[in-house]
Amino acid sequence: MTIEKGNETIVRDLAEAVRVHDERALHELFDDALTSGITAPEVRRALIGGLEEVRQNLMSNNASIPDFLLSLDRVTEGLGRLSRFRGYDRNSVEDTTVVIGVVEGDPHDLGKNVIAGIYRAYGYRVFDLGREVSQEAFVKATVRESAEILALSAMMSTTMVVMRDIIGEVRAKSPGTLVIVGGAPLNEVLALSYGADGYAESALTVLEETERLMAGS
Amino acid sequence: MIQEEAVLSREFDGSFIRKLRRGVREKLGYSVRERAVPEEIEKALDDAVAAIEKFAVFRVVYRILPIEKIDKCGIHTEAGVIESAMLSRLARQCRGKRFAAFMVATLGGEYEGIGDALESLTERFVFDMAGSECIEMAADMLEAEWKEEVKSRGFAYSLRFSPGYCDWTLEGQEVIFNALDAGRIGVCLTPHSVMIPKKSISAVAFMAEEVPVVSPCVFCPKEGCLWRRGAKSK
Numbered sequence: 246m247t248i249e250k251g252n253e254t255i256v257r258d259l260a261e262a263v264r265v266h267d268e269r270a271l272h273e274l275f276d277d278a279l280t281s282g283i284t285a286p287e288v289r290r291a292l293i294g295g296l297e298e299v300r301q302n303l304m305s306n307n308a309s310i311p312d313f314l315l316s317l318d319r320v321t322e323g324l325g326r327l328s329r330f331r332g333y334d335r336n337s338v339e340d341t342t343v344v345i346g347v348v349e350g351d352p353h354d355l356g357k358n359v360i361a362g363i364y365r366a367y368g369y370r371v372f373d374l375g376r377e378v379s380q381e382a383f384v385k386a387t388v389r390e391s392a393e394i395l396a397l398s399a400m401m402s403t404t405m406v407v408m409r410d411i412i413g414e415v416r417a418k419s420p421g422t423l424v425i426v427g428g429a430p431l432n433e434v435l436a437l438s439y440g441a442d443g444y445a446e447s448a449l450t451v452l453e454e455t456e457r458l459m460a461g462s
Numbered sequence: 463m464i465q466e467e468a469v470l471s472r473e474f475d476g477s478f479i480r481k482l483r484r485g486v487r488e489k490l491g492y493s494v495r496e497r498a499v500p501e502e503i504e505k506a507l508d509d510a511v512a513a514i515e516k517f518a519v520f521r522v523v524y525r526i527l528p529i530e531k532i533d534k535c536g537i538h539t540e541a542g543v544i545e546s547a548m549l550s551r552l553a554r555q556c557r558g559k560r561f562a563a564f565m566v567a568t569l570g571g572e573y574e575g576i577g578d579a580l581e582s583l584t585e586r587f588v589f590d591m592a593g594s595e596c597i598e599m600a601a602d603m604l605e606a607e608w609k610e611e612v613k614s615r616g617f618a619y620s621l622r623f624s625p626g627y628c629d630w631t632l633e634g635q636e637v638i639f640n641a642l643d644a645g646r647i648g649v650c651l652t653p654h655s656v657m658i659p660k661k662s663i664s665a666v667a668f669m670a671e672e673v674p675v676v677s678p679c680v681f682c683p684k685e686g687c688l689w690r691r692g693a694k695s696k
Contacts, residue, residue, distance in 0.1 A: 266502065309491030311503050314584040321583075350654035355590055362583055403632045403654040 252281050256291045263295025263323070266315035275326055284332035289368070292320045296366055304449055313449075314359070320366045341459070344386045345396040346374030348407050353400035356428065359448045360396060367452060369394075380411045387419045394455060395424045396445075402430040405439075412440040423458045427451065467525040469646050472600060474520070479511060485595045486510075490588070506585045510592035513576050518569040518593070518661075520600045521647040526669065529553060529560040537562060541641035544666060546630035548678035549623060556620075558671025563608075564641040565622065567601050568649045568662035569593060593661040601663055618673035622665035625655070627689055628678060638664045 250258070255277050262270040278288055299316040302308035327333055343364050347357050354376035361373045372390050374382055387395050395415055399405035405428060412424050426436045427445035436444035443458045445451035474482070486507055492499045499507075530538040537544040537553050539562050544550075553560065577589030601622070609619045625634030635655040644650065649662045657664060677691045684690070 266500065268502075309497065311490050311492075311500070311584055311587065314587055315500060315502055318582050318584050350652060350656065352656060352658070352660060355586060358586070359583055401632060401654060401656055402626065403656070 250277055250281070252283050252287075255281055255283060256287055259288065259291035259323075260295035260298070263292050263316050263319050264298050266312070266319050268319065268322075271319055271323065275323070279329060282331060285327050285330035285334075286332055288323070288327060288330055292323045293367060296320050300449060317359070317362050317366060321362055324365065340368070340370075341394065342370045342372070342390050342392045343394040343396055343455075344372045344374065344383065344390055344392040345398070346378035346383060347376035347398045347400070348404050348411070349377055349379050350407075351399050351401055351404035352376055354398075356400065356448065357396075357398040360398070360427070360445070360451050363448060363451060364396075364455075369455075380407060380414060383411050384414045384418055387415050387422050392419070392422050393459070395419075395422050396451075397424065397426045397441075399426075399428040399430065405430050405435070408441070409439040416440065425451070425454060425458065467523075467642065469521065469523045470604065471519065471521045472604065474515060474518075474596075474600070478599065478603070479515065482514070482592070482596055482599060483507060483511060485599060486588070486592045489591050489595055502584065503588060506582075506588035507592065509585070510577070510589045513573055513589070514569070514592060514596055517572040517576060518596060519572075520567065520569055520597070522565060522567040522601070522604055523642050523644055523647050523649075524563060524565040525642040526561050526563045527641060529562055529668075539637070539641065542637040544630065544634060544637055546623075546628065546634070548629050548681060549666075549668075551681050552620060552675055552678040553668050555675045556668055556670035556673050561617075561669040562641075563619075563667045563669055564638045564664075565601070565666070566638060566642060566644040566647065566649050566657075566662060566664045567597060567604070568647055568657075568659055569597050569600075570648060570661075571659040574659055574661050597661050597663055601665070605667070612669055617669050617671060620668040620673050620676045621691060622667040623678075624663060624665045628682075635664060638666060 255274055259274045262274055296316050299308050299313050303313045345357060345361050347354050361371050364371045372386055374386055397408050397411060399408065408426055415422055415424060423442045425443040425445055426441040431444065433444045443454045445454050487499055527539045527541060532550050532553050535543050536546055536550050573593055577586055577593065580586045580589060605622060612619050623630060626632040632655045635651055639651045650658050652658060679690045
């Protein structure tokens with residue numbers, strides 16, 4: 246005998262499967278959700294809910310970075326299947342555009358990839374330019390996509406200095422774009438001295454910092 | 463004296479690999495007993511270690527040069543000046559004949575190429591962590607061998623220091639790459655002082671008949687510094 250799960254239970258279990266990064270349970274729950282007529286926004290909320298719990302746990306030292314990345318990977322997989330659900334509308338979810346990349350000369354992109362994954366998971370429309378991105382490419386993409394946010398990453402003291410020029414040109418050509426910077430050699434004072442609007446100390450704080458900037462505070 | 467310049471390579475034996483696994487688990491945050499390593503992390507670590515065993519080739523090039531003088535600009539050698547006030551203070555403490563031992567080590571490019579191609583952020587993170595831990599551990603292993611050899615010849619040895627740490631800026635890579643031919647082990651330096659392959663390390667250590675202080679941290683007031691290390695000679 247099959248016991249059918251109610252929609253509320255499925256949504257709750259989806260969040261739990263993300264929290265404990267249970268890939269198999271997530272696959273089964275996706276099938277259940279699909280046949281139960283649960284909508285795309287409900288699924289998305291469940292995925293983010295599970296991820297958010299792990300993020301909060303990590304911030305309070307009750308989870309490890311790999312725990313968070315595992316959950317983030319689960320959410321990324323889940324978002325890839327969202328288009329099969331009723332009520333899916335990419336544009337209604339992804340309403341803030343972020344252009345992101347690692348500055349020229351810097352091949353270290355792991356941190357940037359994590360940040361891009363977090364932005365995607367939390368509903369931002371992300372244009373990831375990759376690593377060793379030229380000033381021209383950053384400015385072009387920011388203008389072309391009318392980006393609300395430009396996120397710049399640098400992991401070396403020798404490569405971060407170009408941020409000042411990139412930010413200067415973005416200010417001139419896309420004055421409405423908010424610039425947030427991050428990376429190992431940076432700190433808030435340096436970030437502000439380069440003309441950035443915000444500084445993301447870590448992948449965990451990037452959301453709050455972005456929201457703070459968007460709120461104009 | 464040990465050879466003035468050489469290229470070395472080392473194999474990773476079973477004991478090294480076991481230690482590597484332990485080290486990576488700790489770095490990943492699973493050193494506390496109550497925090498079990500998730501199955502997926504254990505699998506990613508298995509894959510990373512298997513890739514290290516198959517594709518990583520640990521190679522080192524080093525060169526030992528006499529210290530010509532130490533002044534307010536830094537430590538002068540034939541290859542250039544190590545511009546660091548903290549390292550200069552340390553080198554000044556050394557007694558007798560003084561040398562700077564420059565070193566570049568790498569795992570080669572093949573291993574990190576595999577890691578960079580992974581789609582899962584978790585797997586990439588574990589691969590990256592395993593590569594970093596491996597190159598540091600391998601350099602430690604070699605350093606321990608050197609220390610014994612140097613000691614048997616009546617010399618002592620400081621800890622190793624890398625550009626980009628303490629008050630030695632990343633541009634200090636230039637002195638190291640002037641001192642030796644890192645191309646012999648396939649490592650190059652970009653105009654931004656970034657080493658390619660990424661899983662490479664560069665460093666200098668000081669050798670002398672007496673090295674009473676092995677780390678400049680003893681002179682440094684930053685008690686909470688993440689990179690603070692033991693200061694006394696052993």
